[in-house]
Amino acid sequence: MTNELSLPRFEIRPLTNEEGGGYLIEFPDFPGCIADGETPEEAISEGRDAFLSYQRTLEELGRSGRASESYSGQWRQRVPKSLHASLARRAMQEGVSLNTFVATLLAEGLGRRSVTDVEPPRKTA
Known part of the structure; x- marks a missing residue:
């Protein structure tokens, strides 16, 4: 099966048994765009579909969605x-x-x- 969509930078990691097993694919430059699969290959295939859906949704909303490449080194964290x-x-x-x-x-x-x-x-x- 040939996929013409080239994927942006992504990370794959194995999921623990507590997480359900298999593999997780994440796109760090696109917050919230993740998928999983039983094998790394399946995770990539599912990731391709997730990324395509993510891009379509962003287009419909008129947003870019790419995470900022610069970080200020500061954030607020609420704790008890x-x-x-x-x-x-x-x-x-x-x-x-x-x-x-x-x-x-x-x-x-x-x-x-x-x-x-x-x-x-x-x-x-």
């Missing part, structure tokens, strides 16, 4: 008051600002995650 208080206390104990403390926690968390952390789907006979 108790978590805010705990984070603020820990930052004070560490002698750093709340922003520095939270940025460090996020960076450490991202550093621990890797593609190998995702459990590949189990094959059933």
